[in-house]
Amino acid sequence: MIKDLIIKNNKKIVMLVADGLGGIPYIDDKTELEYAKKENIDNLAKISMLGLIEPVSPGISPGSGPAHLSLFGYNPLENEIKRGVLEALGIGLELKDGDIAIRGNFATIKDNKIIDRRAGRINTEESHKLIDYLSENIKKIEDVEIIWGKGVEHRFVIVLRGENLGDNLNDTDPQKEGLEPLPLIANDEYSKKTAKILNKLIEISKELLKDQEKANYILLRGISKKPNIETFYERYKMKALALANYPMYKGLCKLIGMETVELGMDFDALIDFYLKNYENYDFIYIHYKWTDKKGEDGDFYGKVKEIEKLDSYIPKILQKEPDVFVFTGDHSTPSKLKAHSWHPVPILIYSKEGCFYDKNAKFTERDCLRGYLGIRKSYEVFQIILALAGKLEKYGA
């Protein structure tokens, strides 16, 4: 329905996403947002709409992939991105239409029984050397190109690039030690070629690794094809720029056709690029990773500091006077829990027109709970963002 109502106009939307922003009461019974001194955000909150967003469904802790899709208005349950593809995006591998991505593990095998599913968690350096060795020796099987991607410790990624490759196959990892690897079986006609290629790949790599003490076998999981997701432009008729330091976020944004830039790990570089290129886009997404990192470390004060640091960037971002400015997180990462959680995420939407504000509000979980937007799905709130930017026609007469 939304697609039929879209109006192309020159209004601009900027969305700043602090990863893992939401929290729960911890030090002094406060959340990180309640504890932080963040004058710019709190001043903005007084003239903005506040609310709480749920990325997927109540009680569900989302990964960053589905959480971000939801922020961009895609129902993550209808737009699934499978494990292999997410892993490939996560290490910065680019995927083309038709590509198959697979998560691999180095494992230890003896008498055809898996005795260690993670090859003793071999160190990353050693693992990368093995990937160099394998990728030099296995570049193509039949007409299919084999692309190897390095991961952390025993983890790596394989991408198959070729014609007619299906992804309806099981994992070879039996998820338990002492068992044989599972035979790779195509569950449909279309996936038979993929099975054949991968069985060969397993065989050849086994031969190449046979003298390794620990990492003498590879297990394959999450065999999945690049999904066919409608692009952001197809849906909303907005030219979009994604500014992120970490590869997974850029990869995800590329999947839906946003433009991305390689600016390294410096957040200032993102903001500089934003300031210089603002005029060229209708929608700009800016990602701040460090709030999530501190949350996962259980570092309450660290997360508070990251929020305060991010607050100092707000005036620079608002210099451009976007018609709609959104500040939120993709999901919550309460430092008390040291992990992604299901807790709804505070959101602030400022717009020049159409705001229902509360002059007494601050940008905290508690004030957002009482905010005008209520508790909603992230992807539904995107409709409200579109409405505020005048990008939705009236429905019916």
Added chain:
Amino acid sequence: MIKDLIIKNNKKIVMLVADGLGGIPYIDDKTELEYAKKENIDNLAKISMLGLIEPVSPGISPGSGPAHLSLFGYNPLENEIKRGVLEALGIGLELKDGDIAIRGNFATIKDNKIIDRRAGRINTEESHKLIDYLSENIKKIEDVEIIWGKGVEHRFVIVLRGENLGDNLNDTDPQKEGLEPLPLIANDEYSKKTAKILNKLIEISKELLKDQEKANYILLRGISKKPNIETFYERYKMKALALANYPMYKGLCKLIGMETVELGMDFDALIDFYLKNYENYDFIYIHYKWTDKKGEDGDFYGKVKEIEKLDSYIPKILQKEPDVFVFTGDHSTPSKLKAHSWHPVPILIYSKEGCFYDKNAKFTERDCLRGYLGIRKSYEVFQIILALAGKLEKYGA
């Protein structure tokens, strides 16, 4: 599901709808409802349930048609009313099953190119004379009755009444000047007769209008059949009366089988009729148009006054002691925005039994946001209204 749970009883529901009631902060950071002195409504709010309703979907600004369907418990996305039908209802034309309604524009054509899609926005009087002339000369084409309806300026409505008429046809209006009118093509077998009749109609009217300076052609849009919507009685086993001054609202209510009365443009006449005929109905809907009009004019104080005026009718309406009384709007029309908007609409539901009230509440957007009903779809809240009137059986054992 609801239909299976319906209990027919003698409880009565009265629903007063102030068109475009909802607002956003504007003068003194207040909404129209916050600014208005409305003692009766505010007193009632202290013993009623409050909430906010969304007619269609978050961020969607609805037309009055879908917004009203939603108020009556119909999901507007599952019960679409197309353009031509709404236009016909809007000017008070009655539609029968199988009728095709079409919105027409007078246009200026030269050498078969449209040089003005609105015939220089000819004045309404002149337009009405032309419709008289056309309707005298075109009453029937083959076995199909042609009914002409007068509109404002260049606009008019045509209704086709006959057998086997489909509505799967394009508009003839190319939406741009300098182009030829689009040929009318049936997109399915069933719409071929409609195409044939309308092509003849265009030809004959062109001949009849050939000496007109401006309005020498007719363009057709929104060709649509009267939809097949379940009646209010079929769904809820309630005999319903619709009291409205404006034709569109009456037309819409007729579509779902409510009784309507012709009482002119005087709101007092509606209330008098209500008081005299209250006993004969299970459900009475009363429509107040002027809040929306002032909102669309951007007249904050005007809208405030209309709310205060409507407040003065409350005691009269409550004289009859309905079992459930609902006060709400169909959609928001903030005077700050001068248009229908997506903002959720405040709703008050008073019932003799089963209310969860807050003695400190007033009937404002802010208090409704904190109200017991939360933010919900209009059509879902109708289920709660039915429940309060004891019209829903327990679900399951």
